[in-house]
Amino acid sequence: MTPPSRDEFPLRDIWLPAYGPSIVSSIGHGAVMPVLALRARDLGADVSTAAALVALLSVGMLLASLPAGALVARIGERAALTAVGFLDALAMAVAALTDSVAALAGAVLLSGACWTVFLISRQGFLIDVVPVEWRARGMSLLGGSYRIGLLVGPLLGAMLIRVAGLSNVFWLAAGAAVASALLARVMPDLGAESRAHARTVGHLSVASVIRQHRQVLATLGIAVVVLGVSRSLRTSLLPLWAEHVGLSAATTSVIFAVAAAVDVALLWPGGWLMDQRGRMVVAVPVVLSTAVACFLLPLATSAAGVTAVMVLIAAGNGLGSGIVMTMGADTAPTSGRAQYLGAWRLCGDVGNAGGPLMVGALAAVVPLAGACLVLGGVTLAGAGWVGYWTRRLDRRLAVSRR
Secondary structure, three states: OOOOOHHHOOHHHHHHHHHHHHHHHHHHHHHHHHHHHHHHHHOOOOHHHHHHHHHHHHHHHHHHHHHHHHHHHHHOHHHHHHHHHHHHHHHHHHHHHOOOHHHHHHHHHHHHHHHHHHHHHHHHHHHHHOOHHHHHHHHHHHHHHHHHHHHHHHHHHHHHHHHHOOOHHHHHHHHHHHHHHHHHOOOOOOOHHHHHHHHHHOOOOHHHHHHHOHHHHHHHHHHHHHHHHHHHHHHHHHHHHHHHOOOOHHHHHHHHHHHHHHHHHOHHHHHHHHHHHOOHHHHHHHHHHHHHHHHHHHHOOOHHHHHHHHHHHHHHHHHOOOHHHHHHHHHOOOOOHHHHHHHHHHHHHHHHHHHHHHHHHHHOOOOHHHHHHHHHHHHHHHHHHHHHHHHHHHHHHHHHHO
């Protein structure tokens, strides 16, 4: 399907099928994420086991990246969204009902895998329906729809815990997953003809698609890893530093809320900048803001200082909302697109998992202030890599649009 031209495309015409399932599903995820460790503790897990269980969500996403691309290629985005919506609901029901830590771990792992299929399907749908001139704005709004859910979900979860207990948050997530699956049914089944052709001639394997596009994945793909590491430092390094300087959990939560508001406020300007000025102008600030923040963090010894550093990171992150999905769409082939997007997603997941691992490894051998400086140097070098390769991408896109 060829996306419509700039003049005939209003975003409001696709908001329900494009963004409705994302908002609803992410509300469920947002409600569950803050209480996963608490649920594990209720079932008898110790602190380290509870922390490992929370990490299984990212592990599930990481493990499912490549298989998810192959699945979407075979059954299509609409069917994939429907299937994983019901599977995620099943996982959340198990999490609500089980009295076993092992069963809870399995449910979390399955939920992470479902979320990866969901993300790849949403990205593929927008590639088809949004014209190239509006691509970054469309992807930024998709990133924004996840953020809205992750803001609303914890609030709903907190109210539900007060009146009905902790396990009922998982029923809320199950209901959200079912609702997202049903909403997905209103979207058109794009790509049916290409899937029918692929069944006739044979589907491309994930390995063959990766081999064919290995140069892009080894250059821009590494830039995506750097972006993932930079973004994950906000949620792994900042809370540790806040605790280090004596801020309470409530104060830290308020700081994160302020940063989230800044993040959301810059969604549309960031998408507009990408569409008008190229990908580099927002990709570099995502990494550079984190690098500068890491260098400044050892100087932040008060709530005001930590807030300022957090807002700096949020500004870069907000401008870069949707940047990874946008570049994935820019570089995705027509044949083997879903398989390619799975590999692209894997790059992002490696970065998201790598950031917390780097923080943990450095904090074990050097003081936290020293870890901040090392991470600042690493991300500063990464900003150079991101800038070089996104600039090359911008030049290629400019030539292709002439």
